[in-house]
Amino acid sequence: MIKGWLRKTIHCTATCLLATALIACGGSGDSDGGGFIGGGQTTDYTLSLKLGDNNDPVELKSGEQTSLTVSLTEGGTAVSGTVISVAASGAQVEPSSLTSNANGEAVFTLTAGDASGAATLTASVEGPSGTVEESVSFNVIGRAPPELGLKLVDLSRQPLAEITPTKKGVLEVTVSGGESAAVAQQVISALTTIGKLIPESGTALTDDTGYTYFIIEADGSDGAGTATASLTVGEQVIEASLNFSISSRLPYRLNVTLLDAQDEALSVVETGETVIVSVLVAHEDSGEPIANQLVSIAAGDLGAVTPTAGTTITDEAGVAQFKLAVGQTTGTFEITISATFAGGSAMERLNVDVIQANRSLGYFDNAGAFVEGVLLINPDKELSPGGSASITLGVVNDAGERVTSEETVTLSSNCLLSGAASIEPSSPVTFVGQTALTYTASGCSGSDTLTATLESTGAEASGVIALSEVIAETIRFEAATPEIIAIRDTGSASDLSESAAVTFQITDIDGNPVSNSRVNFSLGQDIGGIALYCHNDAFCQYSSNSDAVAGRSTRTSDRSDLDGLVTARVLSGFVASPVRIIAYVDLNEDGKQDEGEPASSSKSLVITTGLPDQNSVSLSASVLNIEGAYEADGKQTIITVRMADKFNNPVPDGTPATFTTELGSIVGSCLTQAGACSVEWTSQSPRASDTVDRYSAPITIFENIDNDTPSRYRCPSHLEAYGPCPDDIGDETVNPPGAPRGGRSTLLVTAIGEESFIDKNANGRYDEGEYWTNLTEAFVDHNEDNRYTPVQRDNCIDPAAADDVCLAGFEEIFTDYNFNGVFDLNNTPAAAENSSLPDGLFNGVLCQPEDAATGICSRELLSVSNSLVLINSFSNADNFTLMAINSALLEPTALQGGQTYTLYVADVFNNPPSAESTISYQGSGRCDVITPAPTIRDTSRAGAFAVSFAVSTADGEEATAEPDQVSILLTLPSGSQTVRTYSCDVEEPPAPVDCNDPQFSPPP
Structure with a gap:
């Protein structure tokens, strides 16, 4: 039962306030001091609160409901129609406010909250002197909270103490017991101080049994941490936690070994040597090999790896092998081997010491003896143009034995450099022990010293190839660059050069380039001071001293290069003209063209402004x-x-x-x-x-009939005061002073x-x-x-x-x-x-x-x-006008058969319609147009489009149901159309003759 002190009212408080107000107004709180009540004195509201019906409860269980009755009186009299509000702490009240009934009461529904402890209800009302409040308290017996269970297991739901890259942890959370909330569909929050939590949101819903879980993965860190799960019930947070450890260690190992061709282990390697990098992949604890595992290698500057992708797969024995061609640099290098597993990557590094190999270059004779520093050339005789020779070379180690590793050799010679000879396979060439190549002459003459250089040690071997003399047979024009040059002293204005290089090529009978051949050049025509550049050469020929200073000659000479190319420079003159250059090979170098010496001329070179x-x-x-x-x-x-x-x-x-x-x-x-x-x-x-x-x-074609525009329109081609006009109506000669x-x-x-x-x-x-x-x-x-x-x-x-x-x-x-x-x-x-x-x-x-x-x-x-x-x-045909004009230069009221008319078509500004617009004629009744439809061409000429058309009429025939008229249709490319229709004058047939008519008189 609620104690009596809970039933107190604010009557005393109100009375005290009233007394204070009397004193402030000069009266006294005593009833003998002036009759306060009788002289307009007022009283304030009183609130009283009651829980339940008759017996006042002392405490309520969580979720239990009862009634709250609030009574409002004034001077002991019930007050109705006044809003009473109730606020609650530790409980819920519905509704939050009510209006007092005729008994001055408002009845609310009270629900006890979830938490144990005291709950307070406060009722308030706005009285004549301000807000009046009254409170009541009671005790709440809360529900027992649920419990959280927490376990860390592996994917097989076996207890787990340590998480590794290959072992994920399952953090299982179970909600059980308690009266305050259901266990299903509860939001569980989780966090961990180490590792990676999945889902990243850190939240999950329980199932119908109160169960849910999170995944914890290794994140590359090592150490111990705490996983915590929490559930919020009302204002209460329930937590559970456990400790675990994480290791970044993978349970695999990579064993790396260097092997030679005989599968013997190597501690050092030589430059240029080819070795095997063997990798064993196995479980660290059991030693069991891992097959079909992808393994990667990075050799850096040590050498070239095969496969070139740098990856391969282990065999059934867990072994992966790479071929490594060691480079030519000595020192210590690092090989990195890596393999990616579920949960992470394993890596192993191996330092490799590279020492300089001893190698010699030469060839093996028929007895098998090695001849150092010499190339074997066969046949050992002079090669004609296009002829070939075999080049044999071999490589041995410091013991004089053929090497078993790949070696690379570069071959060079003057003829190879110029392209006048070739070698197959092309240089550089890679081989093991010994190889043979083919040398082909293609324009070189005299002798060509061929040098082979071993890439690994720099060892060299050489041989001399004898070549028969190459004779120039043909000279051919190649190019003029640029093809257009500026007239002399005008190039700065046009950004054109005032000179051009004219190039010819000299070849032998087989089409091979011929070098060092003397070629003489001359001008095909000598006009306007055109010249060839020639300076400090007895062959030069100048017209004046100033030309000699400027190098402006009528002829010049030069020798072909290794590609058989020879060039003369043309200098422009003061006249625009095409120019041709004559060139011939001066075989006997006598300075004049002899019979049989090859000659050619250039294509036209243009001199212009x-x-x-x-x-x-x-x-x-x-x-x-x-x-x-x-x-x-x-x-x-x-x-x-x-x-x-x-x-x-x-x-x-x-x-x-x-x-x-x-x-x-x-x-x-x-x-x-x-x-x-x-x-x-x-x-x-x-x-x-x-x-x-x-x-x-x-100016427009209608302005004479528009009061808001000037009257400037006049068309010389017809007498109408408006409409399309084939003349330029804006021209000052047509409509002075123009418009x-x-x-x-x-x-x-x-x-x-x-x-x-x-x-x-x-x-x-x-x-x-x-x-x-x-x-x-x-x-x-x-x-x-x-x-x-x-x-x-x-x-x-x-x-x-x-x-x-x-x-x-x-x-x-x-x-x-x-x-x-x-x-x-x-x-x-x-x-x-x-x-x-x-x-x-x-x-x-x-x-x-x-x-x-x-x-x-x-x-x-x-x-x-x-x-x-x-x-x-325009694209809207409503902006265009069609007008027919007769021979009297006027628009007819009706068309006449046998007459020709002119049709004018223009927009409001007297411009013709755009190209691909069409004009079509449609006759009706006894009238038709006998002229084909015209074609409108693209033009920007000022004035209307004009075309003539002829009309025919069926004079004397009976009228049809259709009117006698001609319709002229303009269709723009947009599809928009406008039409102009003219009626036709047609001669009617004679009236029928009535023979019984007294007035009828038959013809004689």
């Missing part, structure tokens, strides 16, 4: 009219520039070209290959001029080059008075008027006051070649009065230095360029 000239710059696009480019990003076309020099030879590979675009984007540059290179243009913003959009608008065009982008390509001129006297140079095309600095011509608008048109400074043509070109940019910040016309000095020549000077490397010095022309380069226009077209 290497710079593009203005009229040889070509620009093209894979697609000129790009469908969808006005509406969508990412539409592409390939832009290709082709450039050639004044003589229309392709510019050298690597010549840079630079690109700029008015609209969209373009890759900025490319380098030529075979005179051409390409970049990609891609549709994106901008798609129009910001200046035009702000101060005007592009901005929409959907058109100008591209510019520039390169460093020279102006074009007409070479009247064909001397390959610019001469005074010859006509040339003067170039301004290059610019992107937005308004397609062939002028740099910001400079070359008047009143184009202020866009607010500029006309439409100025606005269309207001954003044009130029290539400032000389970086002076000014658009240069290059028009000074002015041409003479009445001269047909342009103002300015010819610019180019074909201006001779002496002419440049006197101001006749200039050798300064400039930007050569070319432009093209792309159409940014």
Whole structure:
């Protein structure tokens, strides 16, 4: 039973607080001091708590339930409708709050907790003077906690005290007994101070019997440690632990032995010797051999191992063997043997001492005697070109016995080095004891000393091979490097060399190279100062002293090398020309070509400027009219520039070209290959001029009938006030003073080059008075008027006051070649009065230095360029209009049979549809088109697509159910379509004759 002190209330506390409040207000706590209650005096709440129904329990068992009744009164009167909250310690109360009933009571359900000891319940309510609380305590008899059992066993569930790489430990955990929790599906946590715990999370669930386990593996460490398992029950943690040890030792051993060819054990080895590395793999305790075990070897710098992979497998006796070819370095080396087992790897190291072997090189004669230092050559006579000889050599040890290990020999000679002879097998050659090789002559003459060197000791043997004389039979052109060279004194401008090496090869009758043959060279043609380099040789032939100083000769001479190759250097002159070099073998070395001496000529070598000239710059696009480019990003076309020099030879590979675009984007540059290179243009913003959009608008085919646009449209090809027009309606000659065009982008390509001129006297140079095309600095011509608008048109400074043509070109940019910040016309000095020549000077490397010095022309380069226009077209056919025009240059209200009409098709900006668009005609009723459907080709020309079509009508025939009309259908590559339909005038048949009609009069 709960003692009486548990039933106390806070009545006294409330009364004291009330008295204090009275004193603070100037009254007294005495009822005689002013009538507190009668004068608005209030009382506070009182709480009382009761456990159970009638008998108050003193203690509850864990999990046992009873009721908690909380009564709320005020001045002894029950208070209803007020929220009462209960907090618990050591127990659970449900719910946590209730509203008092009419009796001022709230009944809660109380559940005792798991832990033994005192539990406390605290009820609270918000009263008129603040929070009112009351508590009650009782005793909890807790459940007995479960117990943890812990064992360490092996995989066979036998007790285990030590874990090794081959023996894993199983940490078994058992949950048993206790009343506080079930044993199944409990989370067990484990940790270990040594070894590797699996799973790595360190947690596991028990099964229905309360059992679970963890694996502990060796982790390479040695020593003892503790494994601990724990279970959390409520706020209580139950633990169990055990101690164990770990060893990293593997129960295997590797025995390594060095053996010779007779399986005798070796303590030292010789350089160049081949030995056996024998490895026995066995259990350490039982000594039982382990078969089929993979064994690895690492010999380092000691020598080469076979198998080359450095691995092999033990046989049934547990033995693995490697062949080791000891190198040529003496000293102590380490061999490492390793094997990987379940649980880890075992390793064994063996130190090997290598001493220098004694070896001699020579051959064995017919009696078996060894001849040191000499090679046996058979036959011992002169070899003709292509002939062969056998070379025999052998190796002996310091006892004069043939060696039983492999030896490597390198063979060398002058003829072998030059390739004028060969040996088979090729050098170096590896053999045991003795070997034979085949020497073949293939262009050498005289004698060739062949030397064999033993790799292991450096011992040598040699022999001399006699070779018959090789006679040059053929001279053949090999190559000219480079094939294009620059005109003299122009190479710095084009990055071309001003000289080239021309190479020939001399061979004998069998095609073998012939060395040391004298070859004389001369020019196939001597124009413009072309020369051959020749210096300090009596054979040189100079035209002047200055040529002699510069080594510029009309002929030269040289000797073939070991490969039979001979080279002359060609020096360019002042004239662009193809050049051929004549070469002959001077067999008797008399300095002149005699009958029967082999001769040849080179292929053409080209001398040119290497710079593009203005009229040889070509620009093209894979697609000129790009469908969808006005509406969508990412539409592409390939832009290709082709450039050639004044003589229309392709510019050298690597010549840079630079690109700029008015609209969209373009890759900025490319380098030529075979005179051409390409970049990609891609549709994106901008798609129009910001200046035009702000101060005007592009001209359209409907603007005359649109009150919101200017009325600038006029089409010379028809009399309608709107619609597609085959003329360029933005041109100032068509609609003065011109207008901005929409959907058109100008591209510019520039390169460093020279102006074009007409070479009247064909001397390959610019001469005074010859006509040339003067170039301004290059610019992107937005308004397609062939002028740099910001400079070359008047009143184009202020866009607010500029006309439409100025606005269309207001954003044009130029290539400032000389970086002076000014658009240069290059028009000074002015041409003479009445001269047909342009103002300015010819610019180019074909201006001779002496002419440049006197101001006749200039050798300064400039930007050569070319432009093209792309159409940014639509992929929606609603943006296109079709219009038929009759012979009166008007759009007909109806089509007439036997008449021909012109069909114009354009988008809103008067641009034609893109290539691969199709136009089809469909007649109906008694009307049809008799002209085949046209083909729309790729073009960026300004103006509508135009085509003629003829109409036929079935005059006099009865009408059909279908209307008499022609429909013209435009289909874009995107599949989008638009149609224009015209009705047809058809002559109706005569009315039927009624013979009974009084008005009928038969024909006479």
